[in-house]
Amino acid sequence: MKRHTLAVLVENKPGVLARISGLFSRRGFNIESLAVGVTEKVDISRITIVVSGDDAVLEQVKKQLNKLIDVIHIAELAPNSSVSRELALIKVGVDATTRSMVMQIVDVFRARIIDVSTDSLIVEVTGSKGKIASIQRLLSQFGIKEMVRTGKVALHRRSQTAADTMPEELQRPIEE
Amino acid sequence: MAEITGAEALIESLENEGVEVIFGYPGGSVLPIYDELYDASIRHVLVRHEQAAAHAADGYAQATGRTGVCIATSGPGATNLVTGIATAYMDSVPLVAITGQVPRSLIGGDAFQEADITGITLPITKHNYLVKDVEDVPRIIKEAFYIASTGRPGPVLIDIPKDVTTDTLEFRYPQKINLRGYMPPKGVDVEQLREAAQLILRSERPVIYAGGGVIISNASSELLSLAETIMAPVTTTLMGKGAFPDTHPLSIGMPGMHGTKYANYAIQESDLIIAVGARFDDRVTGKLESFAPNAKIIHIDIDPAEIGKNARVDIPVVGDARAALSRLTGLVKEEQPRTGAWLDRIKKWKEEFPLQYKRDGLKPQYVVECINELYPDAIITTEVGQNQMWAAQYFNCTRPRTFITSGGLGTMGYGFPAAIGAKVGVPDATVIDIAGDGSFQMNSQELATAVQNNVPVVVAILNNGYLGMVRQWQELFFERRYSATIIEESVDFVKLAEAYGAIGLRVKEPEDVKAALKEAVDSSRPCIIDFIVERTENVSPMVPAGAAINEILDLE
Numbered sequence: 001m002k003r004h005t006l007a008v009l010v011e012n013k014p015g016v017l018a019r020i021s022g023l024f025s026r027r028g029f030n031i032e033s034l035a036v037g038v039t040e041k042v043d044i045s046r047i048t049i050v051v052s053g054d055d056a057v058l059e060q061v062k063k064q065l066n067k068l069i070d071v072i073h074i075a076e077l078a079p080n081s082s083v084s085r086e087l088a089l090i091k092v093g094v095d096a097t098t099r100s101m102v103m104q105i106v107d108v109f110r111a112r113i114i115d116v117s118t119d120s121l122i123v124e125v126t127g128s129k130g131k132i133a134s135i136q137r138l139l140s141q142f143g144i145k146e147m148v149r150t151g152k153v154a155l156h157r158r159s160q161t162a163a164d165t166m167p168e169e170l171q172r173p174i175e176e
Numbered sequence: 177m178a179e180i181t182g183a184e185a186l187i188e189s190l191e192n193e194g195v196e197v198i199f200g201y202p203g204g205s206v207l208p209i210y211d212e213l214y215d216a217s218i219r220h221v222l223v224r225h226e227q228a229a230a231h232a233a234d235g236y237a238q239a240t241g242r243t244g245v246c247i248a249t250s251g252p253g254a255t256n257l258v259t260g261i262a263t264a265y266m267d268s269v270p271l272v273a274i275t276g277q278v279p280r281s282l283i284g285g286d287a288f289q290e291a292d293i294t295g296i297t298l299p300i301t302k303h304n305y306l307v308k309d310v311e312d313v314p315r316i317i318k319e320a321f322y323i324a325s326t327g328r329p330g331p332v333l334i335d336i337p338k339d340v341t342t343d344t345l346e347f348r349y350p351q352k353i354n355l356r357g358y359m360p361p362k363g364v365d366v367e368q369l370r371e372a373a374q375l376i377l378r379s380e381r382p383v384i385y386a387g388g389g390v391i392i393s394n395a396s397s398e399l400l401s402l403a404e405t406i407m408a409p410v411t412t413t414l415m416g417k418g419a420f421p422d423t424h425p426l427s428i429g430m431p432g433m434h435g436t437k438y439a440n441y442a443i444q445e446s447d448l449i450i451a452v453g454a455r456f457d458d459r460v461t462g463k464l465e466s467f468a469p470n471a472k473i474i475h476i477d478i479d480p481a482e483i484g485k486n487a488r489v490d491i492p493v494v495g496d497a498r499a500a501l502s503r504l505t506g507l508v509k510e511e512q513p514r515t516g517a518w519l520d521r522i523k524k525w526k527e528e529f530p531l532q533y534k535r536d537g538l539k540p541q542y543v544v545e546c547i548n549e550l551y552p553d554a555i556i557t558t559e560v561g562q563n564q565m566w567a568a569q570y571f572n573c574t575r576p577r578t579f580i581t582s583g584g585l586g587t588m589g590y591g592f593p594a595a596i597g598a599k600v601g602v603p604d605a606t607v608i609d610i611a612g613d614g615s616f617q618m619n620s621q622e623l624a625t626a627v628q629n630n631v632p633v634v635v636a637i638l639n640n641g642y643l644g645m646v647r648q649w650q651e652l653f654f655e656r657r658y659s660a661t662i663i664e665e666s667v668d669f670v671k672l673a674e675a676y677g678a679i680g681l682r683v684k685e686p687e688d689v690k691a692a693l694k695e696a697v698d699s700s701r702p703c704i705i706d707f708i709v710e711r712t713e714n715v716s717p718m719v720p721a722g723a724a725i726n727e728i729l730d731l732e
Contacts, residue, residue, distance in 0.1 A: 011357060015306075019298060026299050056484065063481035069303040069323060072357045167359070 001052045003032060005077040005084060005154050006062070007162040008047040011070040012038060019068050020047060029053065029061050033086070035151030044072065046162070048153045075162035077154045084154035088132045089114075090123045093143035102142055109135045120145060179344035182310040183208040186274070186341065187216045189317035192349045195245050197221060197236065197600055199229040203249020204289060205276025208341040221600060221629050224621040226253050228593035230260020231619070234269045235594030238580045239555055240601040241394065243270040243325045250276040251289030254335070255296065259587055261331045262300040266584025267415060268392060270329035272320050273301075279339040280308065294335050302330030303358075310343035318350050327360025328479040329392060361478055364495030364503060372450075372474045372491045373507035379448035379472075381518045382408040385431065385460075388415030388583070389453015389477060391576040395498035396420065399452065402505045407513035409522050411439040413454050414568055417579040422572035428522060429531070432460040433719045434565040437529035440725040442522055443468050452476045453497045456486035457584070466724035476500045531569050533713070538686050540638040540709040544570035546689045547608055547636060551697065554606040555580065555598050559591040559615030561645035563638050565715040567610040578605075589618025595633040596626055606634075606697055613639040614663060616704075623676035626702035634696045635704045637669055640711045648714050652731070669706040678702040 010016045017036055024031050033050040051061050058076075065071050077084070092102055102121055106113055111125035125135050132149065156162065180188070186209060190198070197219040202210045213220050223229045226248040233244030244264075248257050254275040264271040278287040294304045303323050305316045313336075320332040376382060390399050390412075396419050403410050403426050410420045411431045420427055429436035431443055443449065449471045454460070461467040464486060475483045476493040483492040493500055533541045540562065547554065548571045556571055558564040558581040573579045580598055582590040595609040609616075616637050626633055641664025650658050673680030679699050683692045683706070696703035716731035 015294070018295070022298050060481065060485060067302075067479070067481055069355060069358045 001054060002058075003050055003052050004058050005079075005082070005152065006049045006051065006065075007075045007077055007154065008049060008065060008071060009039070009073040009162060009166075010045050010047060011072065012043050012045045013070060016045065016070045017047070019070060020065065023064055023068065027060070027064055029057065033151035035153050037153075048151060050152050073163060073166040075156075075165055077156060077162075081160070082154050082156050084128070084152050085126050086129055086132055086150055086152045087124065087126045088136070088147060088149040090125065090136065090139055090144055091146040092121050092123060092139050093119060093145050094121055095119065098142050102139065105135065105138050111135060180347050181208065181212075181341060182313050182336070182343050182345065183212045183341040185310070185313045185345055185347045186317065186336065187212045187218065188347060189314050189349060190218060190245065191216070193243070193317065193321045195243075198245045198247055199223055199232040199236070199597060200247035201226050201229055201249070201253060203253045203276060205250035205278060205338045206247060206253075206341075208338065209247065209274070209276070209336075221596070221625065221631075223593065223625045225619065226256035227260050227589070228596070228619050228622045228625065230257045230271070230273060231263065231587070231590050231593035232597030232600070233271050233273075234260060234264045234267075234590075235557060235580050235597030236601040237264075237269050237271060237597075238594070239577055239598035239605070241577065242601070243272055243321055244597065245272045245274070247274040248276070249289065250278055250293075251291045253289075254293035255291050258296060258300070259585075261297055261333065263582050263585045263587045263590060264331040265300045265302070267582065268329050268388060269331065270324040271331035272324050273331060273333045275333060275335045277306070277335045277337040280337045281339070283337065293333065297333050300331070301333050304333040304335070306335045307337065307340050310340050310345045313340070313345065314347060314349050319353060319355060322353050323355070323358060328389075361480075361495050364500045365493060366503065368491060368493045369500065369503050369507060372493060372504060375448055375472055375474060375491060376406055376450070376504070376508050377511050380514055381446045382406060382448040382450060382515065383428075383442050383446040383471075384408050384410040385413070385443070385449050385451045385454050386410055386416045386419045387413045387452065387454025388419075389497050390416055390419035391453075393453065393478070393497040394576070395452070395501050396576045398498050398501035398505065400424075402501050405505050405509050405513070407515045407519060408450065409442055409519065411435070411443065413457070413460055413583070414564075414581060415583040416454060417568060418573035418576045421574040423574055428526070430568055432457075432462065432725060434569065434715050434717070435460075435725070436531055436569075437717055437728050438522055438525035440719070440728050441525050441529075443471075444724070444726040445521075446471045449473045450476070452501065453478075455482045461487065462719050462723055462725035462727075533716070537710045538684060538689070538708065540566050540640070540707070540713055541570050542686055543636060543638060543689055543707050543709065544610060546693060547610070548572055550690060550693055551606050551608065554578070554608050555595075555602060557581065557591040557595040557598060557607065557609045559609070559611045560586045560588045561612050561615060561643070562640075562648065562713075562715050563610050563612040563615065563644075565645075566638065569715075571610070588615040590615075592616060592619050592633075592635055593622050593625075595635070596622060596629075596631050599631045599633045600629075608634045608636055611635050611637045612644055613637050613641065613667075613669070614643040616669075617667065620672065623673060623678050623702060623704075627677040632700045632702055634693070636693070637704060637706050638709050639669070639706050640709050640713065641665065642711060645715070647712075651712070651714070652720075664711075669704050673702075673704040678704060680704050680706065682706045682708065684708045
């Protein structure tokens, strides 16, 4: 099954996320990751959804999402024409001997340490799903006490934007 | 400019939308709205259960083509609407449901009669609103009617907290709608239609498969033109019944599980399916992989999500059925149809495999035939189950909006309140609910609504003392173990009708059927006719669940 990354531009209103997550669960679509946040326009939120399924599933996902009144536009982000990141915060148990070993791994992954205590470090790492999985695997030997991850966020490369494919008339009011 | 209350603004907005009737039931949270209704120009029909308000609004909408409106109070009032809203959603019926809500300050605190109705109806509405500011009332009403009635229609729910209805605003009804996330298709893709036309011109065995979308888009005459131009047989789905005259020589009746054999054979043998406003429901397709195995499929639908959802489609055409059919006819009319041999084959199937039943005793099919003979122009509503299938099989519709049924959700108890709604919308029509004794009991309390509001509809109960369709399945697939389906003599429907002030008639013999029907219709009062029919009559023919539709069996 293929993974597809969708940027869904929605009205920045309460309840919109529930409409979208409800749609996915009742239609049996698989969400692998979901991230939501405001955009450069105050009245629009952007939801980045990673969905798995074949092309027919993807087509249904897009069509069904489009039927939601609060969904303004959907753009697909192909891997070769977009950049994407996930972020993880990983709390690792350390002592005097292991602290430097953890710090070496953090350096290699160009991650950062954002909190230090006598017996733990919090590592911030951004990157692809694979990169986060790798550092997680390496840090697990020291004992991961707690971990949190965001969903994937993505943008088109170069000057392309998700709104490029939006029909022009979307901005115009409908005359009765 | 003088300020008015949210409740006044609501009523004024509904008047602006041309609403003439609301079906509803009052309660605490909608008191301010009902106070405004007291001397409004809009007619209010008081039902006896909120579910009936939604079904009546649905029946009204299907009979008239206008948007139906229902109203209920918060909590249980709102949740009682749910089945009706889901019914309308599945059948793409334009409906605006207004519910009261507890005051804003109490929302989320489990207040008395509080229910999260926008949350509950999320999956069964085209859209819904919780009105948080009185200033939004006119805009939301305008949007709700626009969303409900355009594109693929559907129900829209508006939840209004009580204190919003008592807040005040300067009322101004908006002229424009700004919904950037909602743009129903306006035109039709001509290129796609050209390709469709090419397929049609090459086809020797086409079948037009017409659904409820043809009725919704008022495309019946365009459908007739196309069918007669290309000389293709037309099968109409349960929801599409009336879109094409059942009496027309090109009509092959209903497809699918209880369709005609000749419709199913035609589909399976066809080389081209022209689907219009239909959605390849499992009751139509049977085993999907075996559906129309040799056919290319053109699918015309205003909802892009329907295209490719179930069946593989060769030529998708997104757009309004009426525009699409009319343009398509224009593209193919110069060529002579080549369907002569095909129509001959279908004619033979029709002669060889007609719909039929054994005429002994009082048969439910005979009752439907009598209704058809005496009142061919009636608006028929149905309940759900055997009654619905016999109505579909043996009543010949000749016009759209005259066969009103819960096709998608299959809601028992739908037909009677829907009949009330249809009669309110089309007062000059004879409206007959073809019912079963099980289904009718799901909303029989609406007799009070019909009597109090003087809505003279006829309920023809095909009383077999069983929950008949389930019993039929138990007979066929569960070794006649009639678990919880025997309901004989549980109620005296004549006395029930009389208790409500309606007329009750009972018929046991075939020769009394027509006289009773005439008496009921001529009485111009709400009337129940209790037809005591052969108890174990089955709906035939039948495609067993999971079989291909040409594996269609005759049942005794």
